[in-house]
Amino acid sequence: xxxxxKIPVPxxxxxxxxxxxxxxxxxxxxxxxxLDQKYPGLGERVxxxxxxRRFVNIYVNEEDVRFMKNEETEVxxxxxxxxxxxxxxxx
Amino acid sequence: MGYxxxxxxxxxxxxxxxxxxxxxxxxxxxLEVLYDIESIKKVMTRELIExxxxxxxxxxxxxxxxxxxxxxxxxxxxxxVRADKLGKHLGMKELYIKDDTVTHPTLSFKDRVVAIxxxxxxxxxxxxxxxxxxxxxxxxxxxxxxxxxxxxxIFIPASLERSKIIASLAYEPNLIAVDGxxxxxxxxxxxxxxxxxxxxxxxxxxPFYAEGSKTQGYEIVEQLGWKAPDAxxxxxxxxxxxxxxxxxxxxxxxxxLIDNLNTRVFxxxxxxxSPIVKAIKNNVDVIKPVKPDTIAKSLAIGNPADGYYxxxxxxxTGGFGADVSDEEIISAIKLMARTxxxxxxxxxxxxxxxxxxxxxTGHIDRDAVTVLCxxxxxxxxxxxxxxxxxxxxxxxxxxxxxxxxxxxxRA
Numbered sequence: 001x002x003x004x005x006k007i008p009v010p011x012x013x014x015x016x017x018x019x020x021x022x023x024x025x026x027x028x029x030x031x032x033x034x035l036d037q038k039y040p041g042l043g044e045r046v047x048x049x050x051x052x053r054r055f056v057n058i059y060v061n062e063e064d065v066r067f068m069k070n071e072e073t074e075v076x077x078x079x080x081x082x083x084x085x086x087x088x089x090x091x
Numbered sequence: 092m093g094y095x096x097x098x099x100x101x102x103x104x105x106x107x108x109x110x111x112x113x114x115x116x117x118x119x120x121x122l123e124v125l126y127d128i129e130s131i132k133k134v135m136t137r138e139l140i141e142x143x144x145x146x147x148x149x150x151x152x153x154x155x156x157x158x159x160x161x162x163x164x165x166x167x168x169x170x171x172v173r174a175d176k177l178g179k180h181l182g183m184k185e186l187y188i189k190d191d192t193v194t195h196p197t198l199s200f201k202d203r204v205v206a207i208x209x210x211x212x213x214x215x216x217x218x219x220x221x222x223x224x225x226x227x228x229x230x231x232x233x234x235x236x237x238x239x240x241x242x243x244x245i246f247i248p249a250s251l252e253r254s255k256i257i258a259s260l261a262y263e264p265n266l267i268a269v270d271g272x273x274x275x276x277x278x279x280x281x282x283x284x285x286x287x288x289x290x291x292x293x294x295x296x297x298p299f300y301a302e303g304s305k306t307q308g309y310e311i312v313e314q315l316g317w318k319a320p321d322a323x324x325x326x327x328x329x330x331x332x333x334x335x336x337x338x339x340x341x342x343x344x345x346x347x348l349i350d351n352l353n354t355r356v357f358x359x360x361x362x363x364x365s366p367i368v369k370a371i372k373n374n375v376d377v378i379k380p381v382k383p384d385t386i387a388k389s390l391a392i393g394n395p396a397d398g399y400y401x402x403x404x405x406x407x408t409g410g411f412g413a414d415v416s417d418e419e420i421i422s423a424i425k426l427m428a429r430t431x432x433x434x435x436x437x438x439x440x441x442x443x444x445x446x447x448x449x450x451x452t453g454h455i456d457r458d459a460v461t462v463l464c465x466x467x468x469x470x471x472x473x474x475x476x477x478x479x480x481x482x483x484x485x486x487x488x489x490x491x492x493x494x495x496x497x498x499x500x501r502a
Contacts, residue, residue, distance in 0.1 A: 009285045010116045019285065045119060054399060055102070055119045059278060064394065066380050085114040086121065086396035087223070087277045087294055087329075 001077040003031060008083055011046075014039045023081070028058060029071040031081065046083060047071065057084045093157040094131050098122040098298055101400070109155075111215050111295040121396070122298045124155040132346050137317055140348075147203055147306035153342055154207055154306070155299045161213045162235050163206020165195040167306050171314035171462070177430040177443075181450060185460045187320070188427070189311055192435055192468040196238075197258070199389075199436070199467035200332070201231040204303035205292060209235050211299040212290035218242060219289040223280040225273050225328065225389045226255035227436075227467050232292060233262035244289065246276050251388060252474050272383060274394045304332045308339025311462055317349055321459035322410075324357045324446045326438045326466055327367045328392040330401030333358055336464065337404045356404050357455065358412035359445030361385035361420060361437075367398045368412035376402050386417045386475050387437040389467060411454040413445035420444055421479050424469060434469030442466075 002022040007015050015021050021039070023031045029050055036043030046056050051071060058065045059082040065073045075081060098107040102120025113122055135152045143149035147167025148160050170190045178186035191200040205228070212220055221244040222232045229245045236243040243264035247256070248271060259266055269276045284291040292300045312319050319340045325333040337356050344352040360368045363385030366378050378398035383391035395401070405412060415423070420440035427443050428434045435443075442463050449455040469476075484500070486492040 006282065008114075008281065010112075010114050010119070013116070045117065053119050055114070055121060055396075057278070057394065062275065062278070064274070064380055067382075082278065082282070084278055084281045085119050086394070087281055087297070 003075050003077060004080045005031070005035065006080070006082040008085055010085065011042060011083065014042050014045070025076045025079075026074065027071065028052075028060070028065055028073050028075060028081070031075060032071075055086045057086060058082070059084065093155065094127045094152055095155050095157070096125045096127050099125045111217075111290065113295050113297045124298050124302055126153065126155075128342075128345060135346055135348070137313075137348060140313065147206060147303070147310075150306055150309045153302075153309070153339075155302050156207065156210045157214060160206065160210045162209035162239050163202055166202040166206045167194065168310060169194055171311060172431060172433065174431050174463075177427060180426070180430055181447060182457050183450070183461060184458045187311075187315070187460075187462045188431060188433060189307060189462055189464050190433055191307065191464070191466050192433060192439070197227070197230040197234045198471065199227040199231065200304070200307055200464075201227040201467075202235070203306050204228075204300045205231040205235045207303035208290070208292035208296045208300035209239050209241065212241070212292070212296060213239065215290065217288075217290035219244065219287075220292060221280070221283070221287075221289045222246065222292045223273070223276045223294070225391060226251050226471070227389050228293065229259045229266070230255060230471070233259040233264040233266075236264065237262045241290075246280050246283075248273050248276050252472050254473055255471055258471065273392050274380070277394075301331050301335060304335035305339035305342070307332070307464060308336040309343065311336075312340065312343055312349060315460070315462075319343070319349055319352050319354045320462045321353065322355050322357060322455050322461040323464065324359055324442055324449070324455075324461065325464045326390055326442045327358045327360050327395065327398075327401055327412075328390040329395045330358075330367050330397035330399075332464070332466070334397050334400045334404055337408065354408060355455075356408045356410040357445070357449055358401060358405055358410070359442045360412065360414045361387040361390055361441050362414040362416050363387075364391050364393055365412075365414035366393065367395055367401050368414045370398065370402045371405055371412040378402070385420075386472075387420055387441050388472070389436065389438045390441060411449060411452075413448040413452075413454075415441055415444035415448065421476055423447065424476060425479070427465075428469070433465065435465045436467035436469050436472040437475050438467055439465040439469070440475075
Protein backbone atom coordinates (compact mmCIF):
# COMPACT_ATOMS: atom_id res chain seq x y z
CA UNK A 1 0.00 0.00 0.00
CA UNK A 2 1.22 3.49 -0.76
CA UNK A 3 -0.06 7.05 -0.41
CA UNK A 4 -2.74 7.87 -2.99
CA UNK A 5 -2.31 11.31 -4.59
CA LYS A 6 -5.12 12.93 -6.58
CA ILE A 7 -3.84 15.10 -9.42
CA PRO A 8 -5.85 18.12 -10.62
CA VAL A 9 -6.42 18.66 -14.35
CA PRO A 10 -3.79 21.42 -14.74
CA UNK A 11 -1.11 18.93 -13.61
CA UNK A 12 -2.33 15.85 -15.43
CA UNK A 13 -0.21 16.65 -18.45
CA UNK A 14 2.79 15.88 -16.23
CA UNK A 15 1.33 12.57 -15.04
CA UNK A 16 0.51 11.32 -18.56
CA UNK A 17 -3.17 12.06 -17.98
CA UNK A 18 -3.39 10.06 -14.75
CA UNK A 19 -5.90 11.44 -12.23
CA UNK A 20 -4.34 9.51 -9.40
CA UNK A 21 -0.77 8.45 -8.72
CA UNK A 22 1.01 6.71 -5.87
CA UNK A 23 3.64 8.22 -3.62
CA UNK A 24 5.73 7.36 -0.59
CA UNK A 25 4.94 7.89 3.07
CA UNK A 26 6.76 10.76 4.82
CA UNK A 27 6.23 14.50 4.93
CA UNK A 28 4.17 16.27 2.26
CA UNK A 29 7.22 18.02 0.91
CA UNK A 30 9.19 14.78 0.62
CA UNK A 31 6.20 13.16 -1.06
CA UNK A 32 6.15 15.97 -3.61
CA UNK A 33 9.89 15.81 -4.17
CA UNK A 34 9.67 12.07 -4.74
CA LEU A 35 6.80 12.50 -7.17
CA ASP A 36 8.90 15.03 -9.02
CA GLN A 37 11.47 12.29 -9.74
CA LYS A 38 8.78 10.20 -11.40
CA TYR A 39 6.90 13.13 -12.97
CA PRO A 40 9.47 15.85 -13.65
CA GLY A 41 8.12 19.38 -13.23
CA LEU A 42 5.43 18.50 -10.70
CA GLY A 43 7.52 19.68 -7.77
CA GLU A 44 8.11 23.20 -9.02
CA ARG A 45 4.45 23.61 -9.97
CA VAL A 46 3.30 22.90 -6.45
CA UNK A 47 6.17 24.18 -4.33
CA UNK A 48 8.91 26.74 -4.32
CA UNK A 49 11.99 26.59 -2.09
CA UNK A 50 10.57 23.75 0.00
CA UNK A 51 7.30 25.61 0.70
CA UNK A 52 3.89 25.08 -0.86
CA ARG A 53 2.93 27.75 -3.37
CA ARG A 54 0.38 30.35 -2.27
CA PHE A 55 -2.42 29.14 -4.51
CA VAL A 56 -2.02 25.42 -3.90
CA ASN A 57 -4.24 23.69 -1.40
CA ILE A 58 -3.22 20.25 -0.20
CA TYR A 59 -5.56 18.00 1.73
CA VAL A 60 -4.72 14.82 3.60
CA ASN A 61 -7.80 12.65 4.02
CA GLU A 62 -9.94 15.74 3.30
CA GLU A 63 -8.19 17.94 5.89
CA ASP A 64 -6.29 21.05 4.77
CA VAL A 65 -2.59 20.66 5.66
CA ARG A 66 -2.59 24.26 6.90
CA PHE A 67 -4.62 23.02 9.85
CA MET A 68 -1.80 20.55 10.51
CA LYS A 69 1.90 21.15 9.86
CA ASN A 70 1.76 22.53 6.29
CA GLU A 71 4.42 20.93 4.12
CA GLU A 72 5.84 19.12 7.15
CA THR A 73 2.58 17.20 7.70
CA GLU A 74 3.29 13.46 7.83
CA VAL A 75 1.41 11.07 5.56
CA UNK A 76 1.39 7.30 5.86
CA UNK A 77 0.50 4.41 3.57
CA UNK A 78 -3.21 4.34 2.82
CA UNK A 79 -3.66 8.11 3.26
CA UNK A 80 -5.27 10.04 0.45
CA UNK A 81 -3.69 13.33 -0.62
CA UNK A 82 -5.50 15.83 -2.87
CA UNK A 83 -3.82 18.71 -4.67
CA UNK A 84 -6.42 21.39 -5.36
CA UNK A 85 -6.05 24.86 -6.88
CA UNK A 86 -7.68 27.69 -4.93
CA UNK A 87 -11.32 28.33 -5.85
CA UNK A 88 -13.39 31.50 -5.64
CA UNK A 89 -16.85 31.83 -4.14
CA UNK A 90 -18.96 33.90 -1.78
CA UNK A 91 -18.28 37.63 -1.93
CA MET B 92 -16.94 41.53 -31.04
CA GLY B 93 -15.51 41.95 -27.60
CA TYR B 94 -12.27 43.45 -26.41
CA UNK B 95 -10.73 40.44 -24.70
CA UNK B 96 -7.14 39.69 -25.65
CA UNK B 97 -6.77 36.52 -23.63
CA UNK B 98 -6.18 35.25 -20.12
CA UNK B 99 -3.17 36.07 -18.00
CA UNK B 100 -1.75 34.57 -14.81
CA UNK B 101 -1.87 37.08 -11.97
CA UNK B 102 1.25 35.59 -10.43
CA UNK B 103 3.74 34.85 -13.19
CA UNK B 104 2.18 36.78 -16.09
CA UNK B 105 2.02 33.85 -18.52
CA UNK B 106 -0.70 34.34 -21.13
CA UNK B 107 -3.32 31.87 -22.29
CA UNK B 108 -6.02 31.87 -24.99
CA UNK B 109 -9.69 32.36 -24.04
CA UNK B 110 -10.75 28.92 -22.80
CA UNK B 111 -12.67 27.50 -19.85
CA UNK B 112 -9.50 27.32 -17.76
CA UNK B 113 -8.79 29.06 -14.48
CA UNK B 114 -5.38 28.26 -13.17
CA UNK B 115 -1.88 28.74 -14.49
CA UNK B 116 -0.30 25.42 -15.42
CA UNK B 117 3.07 26.65 -14.26
CA UNK B 118 2.56 28.30 -10.89
CA UNK B 119 -1.09 27.56 -10.04
CA UNK B 120 -1.82 31.29 -9.91
CA UNK B 121 -5.35 32.42 -10.85
CA LEU B 122 -5.98 33.49 -14.44
CA GLU B 123 -7.49 36.87 -15.16
CA VAL B 124 -9.09 38.35 -18.28
CA LEU B 125 -6.86 40.67 -20.27
CA TYR B 126 -8.56 43.47 -22.21
CA ASP B 127 -7.48 45.65 -25.08
CA ILE B 128 -7.73 48.80 -22.97
CA GLU B 129 -6.37 51.08 -25.71
CA SER B 130 -9.23 50.16 -28.06
CA ILE B 131 -11.81 50.40 -25.27
CA LYS B 132 -10.51 53.88 -24.45
CA LYS B 133 -11.43 55.02 -27.95
CA VAL B 134 -15.07 53.91 -27.81
CA MET B 135 -16.21 53.89 -24.20
CA THR B 136 -17.47 57.29 -23.08
CA ARG B 137 -19.81 58.51 -20.35
CA GLU B 138 -22.32 59.48 -23.05
CA LEU B 139 -22.28 56.02 -24.64
CA ILE B 140 -22.83 54.33 -21.29
CA GLU B 141 -25.61 56.74 -20.29
CA UNK B 142 -27.41 56.13 -23.59
CA UNK B 143 -27.79 52.43 -22.82
CA UNK B 144 -30.39 50.45 -20.88
CA UNK B 145 -30.11 50.43 -17.11
CA UNK B 146 -28.60 47.01 -16.59
CA UNK B 147 -25.07 45.76 -16.04
CA UNK B 148 -24.44 45.23 -19.76
CA UNK B 149 -24.17 48.99 -20.24
CA UNK B 150 -20.47 48.43 -19.41
CA UNK B 151 -20.13 45.56 -21.88
CA UNK B 152 -16.82 46.69 -23.37
CA UNK B 153 -15.23 45.87 -20.01
CA UNK B 154 -16.96 42.51 -19.69
CA UNK B 155 -15.44 39.31 -21.09
CA UNK B 156 -17.91 38.13 -23.70
CA UNK B 157 -17.54 38.25 -27.47
CA UNK B 158 -21.16 38.30 -28.65
CA UNK B 159 -24.42 39.76 -27.39
CA UNK B 160 -25.22 38.71 -23.82
CA UNK B 161 -27.69 35.87 -23.34
CA UNK B 162 -28.07 35.88 -19.56
CA UNK B 163 -28.96 38.47 -16.93
CA UNK B 164 -30.39 40.98 -19.37
CA UNK B 165 -32.17 42.74 -16.50
CA UNK B 166 -29.50 42.29 -13.84
CA UNK B 167 -27.59 45.12 -12.25
CA UNK B 168 -28.06 48.87 -12.09
CA UNK B 169 -29.39 48.65 -8.57
CA UNK B 170 -30.07 51.84 -6.59
CA UNK B 171 -27.31 53.79 -4.90
CA VAL B 172 -29.29 55.04 -1.93
CA ARG B 173 -28.20 58.20 -0.15
CA ALA B 174 -28.53 57.00 3.44
CA ASP B 175 -29.01 60.27 5.28
CA LYS B 176 -30.91 58.89 8.26
CA LEU B 177 -28.39 56.14 8.86
CA GLY B 178 -25.59 58.60 8.15
CA LYS B 179 -26.95 61.03 10.72
CA HIS B 180 -27.23 58.24 13.27
CA LEU B 181 -23.55 57.47 12.70
CA GLY B 182 -22.48 61.12 12.52
CA MET B 183 -21.49 60.83 8.86
CA LYS B 184 -21.72 63.53 6.26
CA GLU B 185 -22.30 61.57 3.07
CA LEU B 186 -23.16 57.88 3.33
CA TYR B 187 -24.52 55.68 0.53
CA ILE B 188 -25.83 52.16 0.36
CA LYS B 189 -25.22 50.27 -2.88
CA ASP B 190 -28.39 48.29 -2.66
CA ASP B 191 -27.94 44.91 -4.31
CA THR B 192 -30.75 43.51 -2.16
CA VAL B 193 -32.92 44.21 -5.22
CA THR B 194 -30.78 42.71 -7.98
CA HIS B 195 -32.82 40.96 -10.67
CA PRO B 196 -33.78 38.13 -10.51
CA THR B 197 -32.53 36.55 -7.24
CA LEU B 198 -31.91 39.53 -4.95
CA SER B 199 -28.17 39.32 -4.50
CA PHE B 200 -25.08 40.61 -6.31
CA LYS B 201 -24.48 37.05 -7.51
CA ASP B 202 -26.84 37.83 -10.39
CA ARG B 203 -24.05 40.05 -11.71
CA VAL B 204 -21.40 37.34 -11.85
CA VAL B 205 -23.80 34.68 -13.08
CA ALA B 206 -25.01 36.94 -15.91
CA ILE B 207 -21.45 36.99 -17.24
CA UNK B 208 -20.68 33.34 -16.42
CA UNK B 209 -23.70 31.91 -18.20
CA UNK B 210 -23.39 34.21 -21.21
CA UNK B 211 -19.81 32.97 -21.48
CA UNK B 212 -20.82 29.31 -20.88
CA UNK B 213 -23.20 29.65 -23.83
CA UNK B 214 -20.42 31.05 -26.01
CA UNK B 215 -18.21 28.11 -25.04
CA UNK B 216 -21.05 25.73 -26.00
CA UNK B 217 -21.68 24.11 -22.60
CA UNK B 218 -25.08 22.53 -21.98
CA UNK B 219 -24.63 22.04 -18.22
CA UNK B 220 -23.80 24.66 -15.61
CA UNK B 221 -22.73 23.98 -12.03
CA UNK B 222 -21.46 25.77 -8.94
CA UNK B 223 -20.29 25.39 -5.38
CA UNK B 224 -22.23 27.85 -3.30
CA UNK B 225 -22.83 29.33 0.11
CA UNK B 226 -26.42 29.98 -1.01
CA UNK B 227 -26.71 33.12 -3.10
CA UNK B 228 -24.78 31.67 -6.01
CA UNK B 229 -26.92 28.51 -5.86
CA UNK B 230 -30.03 30.65 -6.06
CA UNK B 231 -28.69 32.68 -8.96
CA UNK B 232 -27.32 29.80 -11.06
CA UNK B 233 -30.58 27.92 -10.52
CA UNK B 234 -32.57 30.87 -11.86
CA UNK B 235 -30.38 32.14 -14.70
CA UNK B 236 -29.64 28.53 -15.69
CA UNK B 237 -33.35 27.75 -15.94
CA UNK B 238 -33.95 30.80 -18.12
CA UNK B 239 -30.96 29.91 -20.29
CA UNK B 240 -32.09 26.32 -20.81
CA UNK B 241 -29.07 24.76 -19.09
CA UNK B 242 -28.92 21.54 -17.10
CA UNK B 243 -27.92 22.57 -13.58
CA UNK B 244 -25.91 20.93 -10.81
CA ILE B 245 -25.79 23.00 -7.65
CA PHE B 246 -23.57 21.97 -4.73
CA ILE B 247 -24.19 23.50 -1.29
CA PRO B 248 -23.27 22.78 2.34
CA ALA B 249 -26.24 20.88 3.78
CA SER B 250 -26.28 23.24 6.78
CA LEU B 251 -27.41 26.23 4.72
CA GLU B 252 -30.37 28.37 5.78
CA ARG B 253 -33.59 26.54 4.93
CA SER B 254 -35.01 29.58 3.13
CA LYS B 255 -32.01 29.70 0.80
CA ILE B 256 -32.35 26.01 -0.04
CA ILE B 257 -36.03 26.41 -0.86
CA ALA B 258 -35.35 29.51 -2.93
CA SER B 259 -33.05 27.44 -5.15
CA LEU B 260 -35.33 24.41 -5.31
CA ALA B 261 -38.12 26.51 -6.81
CA TYR B 262 -36.20 26.50 -10.11
CA GLU B 263 -35.84 22.69 -10.06
CA PRO B 264 -32.09 22.31 -10.46
CA ASN B 265 -30.21 19.19 -9.34
CA LEU B 266 -29.39 20.39 -5.85
CA ILE B 267 -26.63 18.43 -4.14
CA ALA B 268 -26.50 19.07 -0.37
CA VAL B 269 -23.08 18.04 0.90
CA ASP B 270 -22.44 17.09 4.52
CA GLY B 271 -19.60 19.52 5.16
CA UNK B 272 -18.76 23.22 5.15
CA UNK B 273 -18.25 25.38 2.06
CA UNK B 274 -14.55 24.60 1.87
CA UNK B 275 -15.40 20.89 1.81
CA UNK B 276 -17.95 21.52 -0.94
CA UNK B 277 -15.37 23.43 -2.93
CA UNK B 278 -12.77 20.71 -2.64
CA UNK B 279 -15.31 18.12 -3.79
CA UNK B 280 -16.41 20.34 -6.68
CA UNK B 281 -12.87 20.80 -7.91
CA UNK B 282 -12.72 17.01 -8.26
CA UNK B 283 -16.14 16.88 -9.94
CA UNK B 284 -15.05 19.66 -12.30
CA UNK B 285 -11.95 17.62 -13.19
CA UNK B 286 -14.08 14.74 -14.33
CA UNK B 287 -17.17 16.24 -15.95
CA UNK B 288 -17.23 18.69 -18.80
CA UNK B 289 -19.52 21.22 -17.17
CA UNK B 290 -19.33 24.98 -16.87
CA UNK B 291 -18.57 25.31 -13.16
CA UNK B 292 -19.15 29.02 -12.80
CA UNK B 293 -16.77 29.50 -9.87
CA UNK B 294 -14.16 27.00 -11.06
CA UNK B 295 -13.41 26.69 -14.79
CA UNK B 296 -15.50 29.77 -15.69
CA UNK B 297 -14.13 31.78 -12.77
CA PRO B 298 -11.94 34.25 -14.71
CA PHE B 299 -15.06 35.39 -16.62
CA TYR B 300 -17.53 35.01 -13.74
CA ALA B 301 -15.44 37.12 -11.37
CA GLU B 302 -15.42 40.04 -13.81
CA GLY B 303 -19.15 40.47 -13.24
CA SER B 304 -18.43 41.87 -9.77
CA LYS B 305 -16.82 44.90 -11.40
CA THR B 306 -20.23 46.12 -12.51
CA GLN B 307 -21.09 47.00 -8.92
CA GLY B 308 -18.11 49.33 -8.89
CA TYR B 309 -18.87 50.89 -12.27
CA GLU B 310 -22.39 51.64 -11.10
CA ILE B 311 -21.21 53.22 -7.86
CA VAL B 312 -18.99 55.60 -9.82
CA GLU B 313 -21.63 56.45 -12.42
CA GLN B 314 -24.33 56.93 -9.79
CA LEU B 315 -22.12 59.21 -7.72
CA GLY B 316 -21.98 61.47 -10.79
CA TRP B 317 -18.85 59.95 -12.31
CA LYS B 318 -16.64 60.03 -9.28
CA ALA B 319 -15.16 57.39 -7.05
CA PRO B 320 -16.06 57.45 -3.35
CA ASP B 321 -13.51 58.31 -0.64
CA ALA B 322 -14.20 55.03 1.14
CA UNK B 323 -15.91 51.79 0.21
CA UNK B 324 -16.73 48.98 2.66
CA UNK B 325 -16.97 45.54 1.10
CA UNK B 326 -17.97 42.23 2.71
CA UNK B 327 -15.35 39.53 2.17
CA UNK B 328 -15.72 35.81 1.78
CA UNK B 329 -13.20 34.77 -0.89
CA UNK B 330 -12.14 38.41 -1.24
CA UNK B 331 -13.07 38.45 -4.92
CA UNK B 332 -15.70 41.23 -4.77
CA UNK B 333 -13.33 43.60 -2.98
CA UNK B 334 -10.54 43.11 -5.52
CA UNK B 335 -12.96 43.50 -8.43
CA UNK B 336 -14.53 46.69 -7.11
CA UNK B 337 -11.07 48.18 -6.84
CA UNK B 338 -10.26 46.92 -10.34
CA UNK B 339 -13.40 48.58 -11.69
CA UNK B 340 -12.40 51.95 -10.23
CA UNK B 341 -8.89 51.62 -11.66
CA UNK B 342 -10.21 50.71 -15.12
CA UNK B 343 -12.51 53.74 -15.13
CA UNK B 344 -9.57 55.96 -14.31
CA UNK B 345 -7.42 54.31 -16.96
CA UNK B 346 -10.08 54.72 -19.63
CA UNK B 347 -10.65 58.31 -18.63
CA LEU B 348 -14.21 57.97 -17.32
CA ILE B 349 -13.03 59.54 -14.06
CA ASP B 350 -10.15 61.92 -13.40
CA ASN B 351 -9.23 61.13 -9.81
CA LEU B 352 -9.03 58.00 -7.76
CA ASN B 353 -8.23 58.20 -4.05
CA THR B 354 -10.60 55.58 -2.72
CA ARG B 355 -9.67 53.65 0.39
CA VAL B 356 -10.98 50.10 0.37
CA PHE B 357 -12.16 48.43 3.59
CA UNK B 358 -12.94 44.78 4.29
CA UNK B 359 -15.83 43.57 6.45
CA UNK B 360 -15.89 40.07 7.93
CA UNK B 361 -17.61 38.14 10.68
CA UNK B 362 -15.35 37.41 13.64
CA UNK B 363 -16.21 33.71 13.27
CA UNK B 364 -14.64 33.71 9.82
CA SER B 365 -12.16 36.55 9.40
CA PRO B 366 -8.94 35.27 7.80
CA ILE B 367 -8.58 38.37 5.59
CA VAL B 368 -9.17 40.93 8.36
CA LYS B 369 -6.84 38.97 10.63
CA ALA B 370 -4.07 39.20 8.02
CA ILE B 371 -4.68 42.96 7.71
CA LYS B 372 -4.64 43.51 11.46
CA ASN B 373 -1.47 41.43 11.84
CA ASN B 374 0.06 43.18 8.82
CA VAL B 375 0.97 39.93 7.04
CA ASP B 376 0.05 38.72 3.59
CA VAL B 377 -0.18 35.04 4.44
CA ILE B 378 -3.80 34.07 4.85
CA LYS B 379 -4.27 31.41 7.47
CA PRO B 380 -7.42 29.39 6.77
CA VAL B 381 -10.02 28.99 9.53
CA LYS B 382 -13.02 26.79 10.27
CA PRO B 383 -15.95 29.18 9.93
CA ASP B 384 -18.42 29.68 12.76
CA THR B 385 -20.81 32.57 12.04
CA ILE B 386 -24.43 33.29 11.22
CA ALA B 387 -23.17 35.10 8.10
CA LYS B 388 -23.13 31.89 6.08
CA SER B 389 -22.74 33.63 2.72
CA LEU B 390 -19.35 34.84 4.01
CA ALA B 391 -18.36 31.57 5.65
CA ILE B 392 -15.35 30.74 3.51
CA GLY B 393 -12.43 29.77 5.72
CA ASN B 394 -9.99 29.45 2.85
CA PRO B 395 -10.40 32.63 0.78
CA ALA B 396 -9.04 32.16 -2.75
CA ASP B 397 -8.51 35.88 -3.33
CA GLY B 398 -7.57 36.70 0.24
CA TYR B 399 -4.00 37.52 -0.66
CA TYR B 400 -5.05 39.98 -3.37
CA UNK B 401 -7.71 41.50 -1.12
CA UNK B 402 -5.12 42.28 1.56
CA UNK B 403 -2.90 43.86 -1.05
CA UNK B 404 -5.68 46.15 -2.31
CA UNK B 405 -6.50 47.17 1.25
CA UNK B 406 -2.86 47.97 1.99
CA UNK B 407 -2.25 49.74 -1.32
CA THR B 408 -5.28 51.99 -0.89
CA GLY B 409 -4.72 52.81 2.79
CA GLY B 410 -7.80 50.92 3.86
CA PHE B 411 -8.26 48.54 6.77
CA GLY B 412 -10.59 45.81 8.01
CA ALA B 413 -12.98 45.08 10.84
CA ASP B 414 -14.67 41.96 12.10
CA VAL B 415 -17.93 41.73 14.03
CA SER B 416 -19.81 39.31 16.26
CA ASP B 417 -23.12 37.63 15.48
CA GLU B 418 -24.89 40.02 17.89
CA GLU B 419 -23.38 43.03 16.13
CA ILE B 420 -24.47 41.61 12.76
CA ILE B 421 -28.07 41.23 13.92
CA SER B 422 -28.29 44.67 15.45
CA ALA B 423 -26.80 46.24 12.28
CA ILE B 424 -29.35 44.45 10.09
CA LYS B 425 -32.07 45.94 12.28
CA LEU B 426 -30.49 49.40 12.29
CA MET B 427 -30.35 49.52 8.48
CA ALA B 428 -33.95 48.36 8.22
CA ARG B 429 -35.13 50.85 10.86
CA THR B 430 -33.31 53.85 9.41
CA UNK B 431 -33.25 53.28 5.66
CA UNK B 432 -35.99 50.73 5.05
CA UNK B 433 -33.49 48.29 3.56
CA UNK B 434 -33.55 44.74 4.86
CA UNK B 435 -30.19 43.13 4.15
CA UNK B 436 -29.06 39.58 4.62
CA UNK B 437 -26.45 38.71 7.24
CA UNK B 438 -23.58 39.82 4.99
CA UNK B 439 -25.15 43.31 4.93
CA UNK B 440 -25.19 43.31 8.72
CA UNK B 441 -21.50 42.42 8.64
CA UNK B 442 -20.78 45.34 6.32
CA UNK B 443 -22.65 47.97 8.31
CA UNK B 444 -21.40 46.73 11.70
CA UNK B 445 -17.82 46.68 10.40
CA UNK B 446 -18.20 50.20 9.01
CA UNK B 447 -19.38 51.36 12.45
CA UNK B 448 -16.25 49.88 14.03
CA UNK B 449 -14.04 51.51 11.42
CA UNK B 450 -15.69 54.86 12.20
CA UNK B 451 -15.09 54.39 15.91
CA THR B 452 -11.44 53.51 15.41
CA GLY B 453 -11.00 56.47 13.07
CA HIS B 454 -10.06 54.39 10.05
CA ILE B 455 -13.01 55.87 8.17
CA ASP B 456 -13.39 59.62 8.34
CA ARG B 457 -16.90 60.82 9.20
CA ASP B 458 -16.63 63.45 6.45
CA ALA B 459 -15.63 60.93 3.78
CA VAL B 460 -18.01 60.05 0.95
CA THR B 461 -18.57 56.44 1.98
CA VAL B 462 -20.32 53.60 0.17
CA LEU B 463 -21.44 50.38 1.87
CA CYS B 464 -21.74 47.45 -0.53
CA UNK B 465 -24.87 45.63 0.53
CA UNK B 466 -24.87 42.38 -1.39
CA UNK B 467 -28.02 40.41 -0.58
CA UNK B 468 -31.62 40.56 0.59
CA UNK B 469 -32.70 39.90 4.17
CA UNK B 470 -35.61 37.73 3.05
CA UNK B 471 -32.99 35.13 2.19
CA UNK B 472 -31.72 34.76 5.74
CA UNK B 473 -34.78 35.51 7.85
CA UNK B 474 -33.78 32.77 10.31
CA UNK B 475 -30.90 34.95 11.45
CA UNK B 476 -33.14 37.52 13.12
CA UNK B 477 -35.93 35.28 14.38
CA UNK B 478 -36.28 35.98 18.10
CA UNK B 479 -34.44 39.31 17.76
CA UNK B 480 -37.24 41.39 16.25
CA UNK B 481 -40.11 43.26 17.88
CA UNK B 482 -43.25 41.15 18.37
CA UNK B 483 -46.64 41.67 16.73
CA UNK B 484 -49.55 42.82 18.91
CA UNK B 485 -52.33 40.23 18.97
CA UNK B 486 -55.83 41.63 19.32
CA UNK B 487 -59.47 40.62 18.97
CA UNK B 488 -61.28 41.85 15.84
CA UNK B 489 -62.97 44.83 17.51
CA UNK B 490 -62.24 48.50 18.22
CA UNK B 491 -62.12 48.02 21.97
CA UNK B 492 -59.30 45.53 21.75
CA UNK B 493 -57.47 47.73 19.24
CA UNK B 494 -57.75 50.86 21.34
CA UNK B 495 -56.60 49.10 24.50
CA UNK B 496 -53.52 47.98 22.62
CA UNK B 497 -53.00 51.42 21.12
CA UNK B 498 -53.01 52.87 24.63
CA UNK B 499 -50.26 50.42 25.62
CA UNK B 500 -48.23 51.24 22.51
CA ARG B 501 -48.45 54.96 23.17
CA ALA B 502 -47.65 54.63 26.87
